[in-house]
Amino acid sequence: MSTSWTSEDLAILEKAIALGATKVKYSNDKEIEYRSLEEMLKVRDLIYQALNSSAKNNRVIYTEYRR
16 A cells, blocks of 8 residues: 555555454545454554654744844
8 A cells, every 4th residue: 555645545454444344445445454453553553643643744843133
């Protein structure tokens, strides 16, 4: 699966976990069958980290100087 995850991918995986499904069809039409819940939870954590790290990299910090 591509490493460019979307929040939709995360939601799809979380829904599959909640339903107890092991086969997941992502937003790019790629279908993956996971071997276990543990594997799905690891992938969920990877997606979450990828989304949060990309959000942190896009932050803009403004500095204000006063005299």
